[in-house]
Amino acid sequence: MTLPQRFYARPTLEVARDLLGKVLVHRAPDGVAAGVIVEVEAYIGEDDPACHAAVGPTRRNAPLYGAPGRAYVYLNYGLHYLVNAVTEREGFPAAVLIRALEPIEGLELMQRRRGRAPWRKGKPDVDVTRLCRGPGNLSTAMGIDLALNTSALFKRPLTIEDRGVDVGNVRWGPRIGITRGVEHAWRCWVEGSRAVSGRS
């Protein structure tokens, strides 16, 4: 079942934890790709120095202030698209960044998309466990780009679904890849998943 909009209209840390084990599905013109969410990070409010809303409302971060249950997609480092699920309520900027998936559907499609990345010319094969490891990688594999910014996650083509996947233990720790706001343990992941980023 596709998660309803009200799933996202809750405290962000609860949404973050509950997103683990849910399935991100992109029904694109070139095929369907899906994966189990195994790693996320929460970004909560203008008081969170790592949240894009820390500078107040701008054109770029406007989706964070909008209705919950929509995607916030943006280009990072000029190279990678990162995808978030907007949470809480209209007017309060918060979201959950999706950082890693365990691919379950459309593996060939994902590998084809990953192989197109300019820096891996001549190396078309991508290890399956690395296909969706890291927020930039998963967006590439899933075919997510700016066209999906503000798209509702409870409607196709980009949805998050409950397929009854049982995650084991969930662990919490500091968010990674940021310089401010490190004091918050707002990253959570499925213990033991090989797709989780930040491991050898």
Add this chain to the structure above:
DNA sequence: CGTTCGATGCACT
């Protein structure tokens, strides 16, 4: 094992 660093685009000041 570990760390460094270049690629690359755009929102924001």
Add this chain to the structure above:
DNA sequence: GTGCATCGAACGT
């Protein structure tokens, strides 16, 4: 002009 919620190759130990 500055600074990123990254990735992976290329080095050093």
